[in-house]
Amino acid sequence: DHDARFRLAGGQMAAGDRDGAAESLLKIVAADRAWNDDAARQQLLKVFEAVGLEDPWVSQQRRKLSAILFG
Numbered sequence: 615d616h617d618a619r620f621r622l623a624g625g626q627m628a629a630g631d632r633d634g635a636a637e638s639l640l641k642i643v644a645a646d647r648a649w650n651d652d653a654a655r656q657q658l659l660k661v662f663e664a665v666g667l668e669d670p671w672v673s674q675q676r677r678k679l680s681a682i683l684f685g
Contacts, residue, residue, distance in 0.1 A: 662675065
């Protein structure tokens with residue numbers, strides 16, 4: 615259920631679990647990129663901005679996202 619996973623990602627981010635939030639959002643993107651007008655990818659980009667685009671963690675997650683989108 616993508617909606618439940620999306621809500622889970624929000625809770626994970628609120629609890630400081632950025633790895634869990636990213637993993638939840640990446641699973642949605644991998645399963646159905648267009649779900650809810652691309653909401654999971656857009657939310658993931660917001661997480662990246664909140665963490666800071668120069669953070670090494672963001673670079674790692676962006677590579678995962680790219681692999682899903684273009685792999």
